[in-house]
Amino acid sequence: MSETAEPVSPAPSNMPNSRTISDLCEKFNVSRATYNHYHDYYHNSILPRIRINYLAHLVSSVEELIDEKLKSDRQKIDPNFISGDKAPKFFIILRPDPPPGKYAAVECFAKGAFIKYKPSKDFKRLRIFIAHELGHVLRHYKVIQSSNLIENHANLFAFIAIHAKDRFYKTKIKDLLYDDEGHILRTIEENCPPIDGYRQMKNS
Numbered sequence: 001m002s003e004t005a006e007p008v009s010p011a012p013s014n015m016p017n018s019r020t021i022s023d024l025c026e027k028f029n030v031s032r033a034t035y036n037h038y039h040d041y042y043h044n045s046i047l048p049r050i051r052i053n054y055l056a057h058l059v060s061s062v063e064e065l066i067d068e069k070l071k072s073d074r075q076k077i078d079p080n081f082i083s084g085d086k087a088p089k090f091f092i093i094l095r096p097d098p099p100p101g102k103y104a105a106v107e108c109f110a111k112g113a114f115i116k117y118k119p120s121k122d123f124k125r126l127r128i129f130i131a132h133e134l135g136h137v138l139r140h141y142k143v144i145q146s147s148n149l150i151e152n153h154a155n156l157f158a159f160i161a162i163h164a165k166d167r168f169y170k171t172k173i174k175d176l177l178y179d180d181e182g183h184i185l186r187t188i189e190e191n192c193p194p195i196d197g198y199r200q201m202k203n204s
Contacts (some may be wrong), residue, residue, distance in 0.1 A: 006036035015039065020181040027189060052094075054130050058161055058200070061091050066090045066141045070111075083194050094130065094138065108140045127165075131158035 016024070025032055037186045050056075050166045052128065067090035074081050091112040099105050103125075104117040120126045136156030138144045178184045 003162050016181045020185065021114060023182075023185060024057050024100075028194065029183070052096075054094065054117075054127055055134070055161075055165070058131070058134065058165070059094070062143075063090055065143050066137070104133050104138050106133040106140075108137060113137045113140075128158055128162055131161045134158075134161070179201060 012126075015021075021032070021035055023162075024030070025035055051056045053059075060150075070090060071081075089111075093112065093114050095114055095116045098116045098118045102118070103120075104115060106116070107114045115130060117126060117129055119144035136150070138157065139146045139150070139153060144157070180197070
């Protein structure tokens with residue numbers, strides 16, 4: 001490093017380096033205190049929730065599939081049924097409260113399901129248990145094929161779902177990664193103009 005180069009202060013692992021933070025504050029016209037507020041809120045309030053929303057994309061997709069199935073079944077019975085935005089949507093809620101002696105279990109109701117799981121630091125196993133219960137949910141609402149081999153089918157779904165996730169992380173996730181912090185900042189600058197710039201674009 002040359003003698004005239006600005007030194008970069010070390011930062012915690014979840015923090016950009018000090019030079020990037022300075023660039024953010026300058027380009028977005030915010031104070032360091034504002035940056036710290038957003039950073040701390042994300043890492044202290046949002047990220048912990050993300051970490052316990054296991055298989056969130058899979059859960060959301062299953063919710064949508066079941067909701068569509070239930071509404072389609074309703075329309076077959078009642079051709080005049082119209083599903084609007086105000087109609088209750090099917091939901092799946094994950095709770096760290098399993099029955100005694102079980103790692104996970106599911107309770108299904110008319111418009112929702114509760115997957116109760118035993119908290120664990122072994123996230124790989126926990127994801128397997130939740131995927132297994134999602135298999136039960138799909139079978140219960142007859143979205144996928146059903147038979148007497150209940151547990152085997154749930155295991156099969158768990159394997160297929162986790163294997164697909166595993167392949168995604170190994171082969172596709174690199175397409176979503178940025179080269180460095182500067183690459184993220186440049187992409188935001190190029191595609192998300194500040195409000196003054198946006199107003200100028202609308203009026204031009």
